[in-house]
Amino acid sequence: MPGGQERILRRRISSVQSTKKITRAMELIAATRVVKAMQRANAARPYSTKMTSVIEDLAAGGTGVSHPLLRETETVTNVGYVIITSDRGLAGPYNSSVIRSAEREIMAAQTEGKGYKLVLIGKKARDYFRFRNYEIAAYYEGMTDTPSYDDAKEVANVVASMFIDEEVDEVILSYQEFVSMGTQRVALRRFLPLEQLGTVAQEGSGSSEATASFEFEPSPEGVLESLLPRYVESRLFSALLDASASEHANRQRAMKAATDNAEELITNLSRALSRARQDAITTEIMEIVGGAEALGGDLAVEELPEGAVASSAGQFAAAAGAGAASAAVRAASASAAPSATALLEAAPFGAGSHATLPDNSAPAGFTIKGNADSMLYHRPDSRSYGVTVAEVWFDTPERAEAAGFRLANTHPKDVQDA
Numbered sequence: 001m002p003g004g005q006e007r008i009l010r011r012r013i014s015s016v017q018s019t020k021k022i023t024r025a026m027e028l029i030a031a032t033r034v035v036k037a038m039q040r041a042n043a044a045r046p047y048s049t050k051m052t053s054v055i056e057d058l059a060a061g062g063t064g065v066s067h068p069l070l071r072e073t074e075t076v077t078n079v080g081y082v083i084i085t086s087d088r089g090l091a092g093p094y095n096s097s098v099i100r101s102a103e104r105e106i107m108a109a110q111t112e113g114k115g116y117k118l119v120l121i122g123k124k125a126r127d128y129f130r131f132r133n134y135e136i137a138a139y140y141e142g143m144t145d146t147p148s149y150d151d152a153k154e155v156a157n158v159v160a161s162m163f164i165d166e167e168v169d170e171v172i173l174s175y176q177e178f179v180s181m182g183t184q185r186v187a188l189r190r191f192l193p194l195e196q197l198g199t200v201a202q203e204g205s206g207s208s209e210a211t212a213s214f215e216f217e218p219s220p221e222g223v224l225e226s227l228l229p230r231y232v233e234s235r236l237f238s239a240l241l242d243a244s245a246s247e248h249a250n251r252q253r254a255m256k257a258a259t260d261n262a263e264e265l266i267t268n269l270s271r272a273l274s275r276a277r278q279d280a281i282t283t284e285i286m287e288i289v290g291g292a293e294a295l296g297g298d299l300a301v302e303e304l305p306e307g308a309v310a311s312s313a314g315q316f317a318a319a320a321g322a323g324a325a326s327a328a329v330r331a332a333s334a335s336a337a338p339s340a341t342a343l344l345e346a347a348p349f350g351a352g353s354h355a356t357l358p359d360n361s362a363p364a365g366f367t368i369k370g371n372a373d374s375m376l377y378h379r380p381d382s383r384s385y386g387v388t389v390a391e392v393w394f395d396t397p398e399r400a401e402a403a404g405f406r407l408a409n410t411h412p413k414d415v416q417d418a
């Protein structure tokens with residue numbers, strides 16, 4: 001029914017409006033956090049850049065050191081994966097893109113007969129791989145939103161220990177790299193072992209002259225050996241900061257899209273509600289017209305004084321108004337003979353009475369109500385005031401006056417009160 005449909009649509013509109021408020025608030029929060037994450041990433045970049053520069057200078061100066069983090073193996077049998085995701089959802093494709101890229105790498109390694117160990121950061125990665133029965137070596141949460149250097153150091157120590165103890169021969173880092181507010185891309189990079197110093201010397205921008213101008217305590221080799229673990233920590237911290245900024249950027253875009261979709265849905269539901277209301281109004285009008293036609297079909301035809309056409313459709317007029325009834329009377333009047341013909345029905349003149357209107361007479365107190373071409377005459381004690389009703393229509397005021405009815409421009413109640 002139309003009324004039920006309207007209630008459903010109103011509830012849906014209210015629900016979507018509430019959801020829109022939530023998504024809009026989350027969009028604004030993410031926009032604020034992504035700016036802070038960018039600032040933190042920019043603030044940490046000089047430290048990482050300087051550390052990389054020092055290592056390149058030492059390598060270019062011919063400094064050689066044998067460190068476990070530089071260990072290369074001819075045959076890789078086990079691969080470790082450090083996968084960085086978020087603790088919360090509603091960030092668009094952020095988590096799924098990182099997880100699927102890492103999973104493809106894991107499946108490719110298994111196809112080649114290699115083992116794997118997973119170090120997961122974020123609840124989303126934990127839930128995904130645990131549900132699919134992957135073996136999880138270590139798991140961390142609560143550090144993806146605003147990562148600190150201590151968090152990166154904790155994870156880097158675990159990963160470095162696994163590599164040094166030869167539990168894994170290679171470590172792959174999977175995260176989403178932050179390029180700009182509109183661009184973030186999944187990065188799969190080798191984390192361990194570190195590049196050999198010879199490769200760093202060839203591909204880096206270091207110079208042997210820069211190394212020769214410094215004195216190192218206890219030695220260049222000792223400094224380089226101390227810097228390599230911190231270099232690992234710095235790389236992981238940089239990846240965590242990039243992942244945090246990417247998460248907030250993805251969440252901002254996702255919440256903006258959700259807010260826009262909510263606005264569009266509200267517009268569509270409002271249009272549907274308007275159509276439902278129009279359907280309900282049309283249905284009510286059709287019911288009124290149908291009732292008018294049903295009542296008009298039971299009337300009897302009798303003679304009235306010359307020029308008078310009358311109809312006592314009291315109960316119908318009280319429910320449907322004078323407009324629909326007057327249309328039925330005008331149709332009957334058009335087919336009437338020049339001599340007065342009336343449509344009469346039992347009209348009550350007292351409580352419980354059904355006496356018909358007498359010819360050539362007018363009940364006392366009747367007044368005209370209507371327009372010039374279809375007059376509606378009422379007794380003061382009409383149904384509107386809880387008593388009885390008798391109504392008569394005339395096509396002209398002259399015929400009404402000839403029948404003894406008094407033309408008045410006042411409301412029947414006013415006449416009754418007077």
